[in-house]
Amino acid sequence: DTRLYIKVILEHLQLKDLTSTICLELKSIYHCLWWFDDKNYCEFRIWSNAKGQIDDNNDEEETIFDWNMIVYLPRVVQDYFETIMIGFARSIYDRLRDEYKEATSVTQTNLPVKVLEYCRGLFTDELYQQLMSITNKIERKLTKSDFDLTLPTPLSSTSPALEFVKSVCCLLFLLHDMHDDVMNLRRDLLKLLKLS
Incomplete structure (x- = not known):
């Protein structure tokens, strides 16, 4: 149509x-x-x-x-970012597409609620734990010296884990209905990095 x-x-x-x-x-x-x-x-x-x-x-x-915002991250952190966020975005998209296919008997206003419930479940059950684990791993294994110094603005005063958290949260804030969930995630990730 x-x-x-x-x-x-x-x-x-x-x-x-x-x-x-x-x-x-x-x-x-x-x-x-x-x-x-x-x-x-x-x-x-x-x-x-x-x-x-x-x-x-x-x-x-x-x-x-x-996501060009990740070019400032070390390569291994970029890989983590892409793996986690592509999987999350893809599963939300697949669910949204499935809901629209089944929409013959469901009104348009009910669709966002179902997808939002799925998104919240995915966020709390999988993404939250994955991000906590990966952030902890990045914090333990990488240092400031792992940043590419040829980038236009080297991030010498910060850590790769902090930049990872900032990039992930920036992207997740695009889900306006999950703003509170993302704020809680960011708070917990910053606590993990001993910055909160």
């Missing part, structure tokens, strides 16, 4: 005098976009085929996880 709607809108725009000389075509469709700014985002999109037409039977889904 969405594709048909977009196609009709594009055809209508092509008929207008003002936009008749502009080539408008559908390149890709985003199922979900988790966005912080133009350099930090996670997207789940369906690509169109080479002709610009989207084949309903052969959609290829691609996950693009691009």
Whole structure:
């Protein structure tokens, strides 16, 4: 339905005098976009085929996880960040997609509540413990000297574990309905680092 709607809108725009000389075509469709700014985002999109037409039977889904905020972290910390956050974002997206598929008998207003409950469960049951464990591991194994000194602004006055906590919490604060949960997580992670 969405594709048909977009196609009709594009055809209508092509008929207008003002936009008749502009080539408008559908390149890709985003199922979900988790966005912080133009350099930090996670997207789940369906690509169109080479002709610009989207084949309903052969959609290829691609996950693009691009968080430039982590370039300032040591490589091993970047790997931890990506592994944890891609898994978390992917499982929320999969649940959201499943809820929308089952939405034939469920109203639109009920969907966010179900997904939010799932997200909170995932956060408290899995993500919280994983982040505590990984932060502790980073704190024990890495030091300030592990930062890449060729970066534009070396973080020589902080620790890799603290920068990891700041990056993870920055991303998790995008989940506005879970603000209190993320605040509690941040407090506990800072306590673990003896900064609170």
